[in-house]
Amino acid sequence: MKFQVLFFGATADAVGSRELVLDVEDGATAKFLIERLSKDHPSLANHKLLFAVNEEYSDGDAILNDGDEIAVFTAVSGG
Amino acid sequence: MKFQVLFFGATADAVGSRELVLDVEDGATAKFLIERLSKDHPSLANHKLLFAVNEEYSDGDAILNDGDEIAVFTAVSGG
Amino acid sequence: MDSNTDFTELTTHPIDITSVARRVVPPECGATVTLDGYARRFTKDKATGEVRETEYLVYEAYEPMALKEMEKLIGQAKREFEIANVGIVHRLGKLEIGETSVVISVASPHRRAAFAACEWLIKELKKTVPIWKKEVFADGEVWVEGEA
Amino acid sequence: MDSNTDFTELTTHPIDITSVARRVVPPECGATVTLDGYARRFTKDKATGEVRETEYLVYEAYEPMALKEMEKLIGQAKREFEIANVGIVHRLGKLEIGETSVVISVASPHRRAAFAACEWLIKELKKTVPIWKKEVFADGEVWVEGEA
Numbered sequence A, B: 001m002k003f004q005v006l007f008f009g010a011t012a013d014a015v016g017s018r019e020l021v022l023d024v025e026d027g028a029t030a031k032f033l034i035e036r037l038s039k040d041h042p043s044l045a046n047h048k049l050l051f052a053v054n055e056e057y058s059d060g061d062a063i064l065n066d067g068d069e070i071a072v073f074t075a076v077s078g079g
Numbered sequence C, D: 001m002d003s004n005t006d007f008t009e010l011t012t013h014p015i016d017i018t019s020v021a022r023r024v025v026p027p028e029c030g031a032t033v034t035l036d037g038y039a040r041r042f043t044k045d046k047a048t049g050e051v052r053e054t055e056y057l058v059y060e061a062y063e064p065m066a067l068k069e070m071e072k073l074i075g076q077a078k079r080e081f082e083i084a085n086v087g088i089v090h091r092l093g094k095l096e097i098g099e100t101s102v103v104i105s106v107a108s109p110h111r112r113a114a115f116a117a118c119e120w121l122i123k124e125l126k127k128t129v130p131i132w133k134k135e136v137f138a139d140g141e142v143w144v145e146g147e148a
Helices: A009-015 A030-040 A042-046 B009-015 B030-040 B042-046 C017-023 C063-080 C111-128 D017-023 D063-080 D111-128
Strands: A002-007 A019-023 A049-053 A056-058 A069-074 B002-007 B019-023 B049-053 B056-058 B069-074 C007-011 C031-038 C042-044 C051-061 C085-091 C093-096 C100-108 C131-137 C140-143 D007-011 D031-038 D042-044 D051-061 D085-091 D093-096 D100-108 D131-137 D140-143
Touching: A002 A009, A002 A030, A009 A042, A009 A069, A009 D131, A009 D140, A019 A030, A030 A042, A030 A049, A030 A069, B002 B009, B002 B030, B009 B042, B009 B069, B009 C131, B009 C140, B019 B030, B030 B042, B030 B049, B030 B069, C007 C063, C017 C031, C017 C085, C017 C100, C017 D017, C017 D031, C031 C111, C031 D017, C031 D111, C051 C085, C063 C085, C063 C111, C085 C111, C100 C111, C111 D031, C111 D111, D007 D063, D017 D031, D017 D085, D017 D100, D031 D111, D051 D085, D063 D085, D063 D111, D085 D111, D100 D111
Parallel strands: A002 A069, B002 B069, C007 C085, D007 D085
Antiparallel strands: A002 A019, A049 A056, A049 A069, B002 B019, B049 B056, B049 B069, C031 C100, C031 D031, C042 C051, C051 C093, C051 C131, C085 C100, C131 C140, D031 D100, D042 D051, D051 D093, D051 D131, D085 D100, D131 D140
């Protein structure tokens, strides 16, 4: 299964990229995805992470579907 | 004793003037002043009137001093 | 006035909300709350319930006293709320429908105080500041009398 | 959106408060409450209490989701408060100190609801709308992480 994964602000800095396409096995969750990313980008673990799936907030346990757009970011600080 | 009396909005319309100089006996109050004015301008009595003496709110019973600036107006409606 | 960024103004010119809001900003604050009141097209007669269409408004003030009363309100607001600066500008003369009649901007370190103070200031201004509004209709006009 | 005078925008250009406040005005309302947030010069580090001087800010958004979340907030505000129209504009990119980062304008027939809704909207925006702020200091920079 392929996903587009978007990063913003602190997570984009940690990953060194604003967008990755990842290929993972069926049944993977957003949390699983982050665990895999954290191996290559350990500073991700310094942040409390939030997830969105297809532009909606999601907890990290939702099972992903092929083609989902995932976003991984820290608690928002707009305003 | 001479006073300058100022009128605004509805009271200026009722009196037909924005400013009058009135001459009354010592010890006169703002209410007394209005009673005198109401004889010539009876429509003043259609309004609940407020008073200011020297740019400060005052009740109508305060005794006026020579040279005071009196203002007579209806409840305010700015904003 | 406690601070020289507080201000009160009466003007016969159109009021620019942005410039009022910007004049109250001190460097240690992050938010300004602004009340923008304007001439509405439709008003309901309180006695009859009838809705009338206003053509334009005229505001008139006892100018020196109005400025004093606005300054008193600012002083009182700064004692009662944790706010930094306040600006109040009221328009006078003829206003077309939709034009701004009054702007009150309050800057404070914490948003909550700015909201509370701004709401208090407009409520008090409508009760105490000697300014009067005339509503002009197609078939007549009336000086609005407040409830104080 | 229930009404086509509600609006949400993300922009890299300076925000004009007046034009935001004016776009929400319906003819039956007489007041608009506007929250204007801006880049402050001094910020206190929540952990250390140390006050730092910011040189400038950078805001970044997950743009389509940020617009959706702002629209959700407007929908919810219009269900919970008696308000007519809401406009929310958030600035993105680099902001100099003192520049407006966000404007929320709420028009309502009764002032009280506009104050309450505007205060609720900025509180919720800071919790849910995916926008991030980077503070840049003379000696470093930090992406601010919210409390949600």
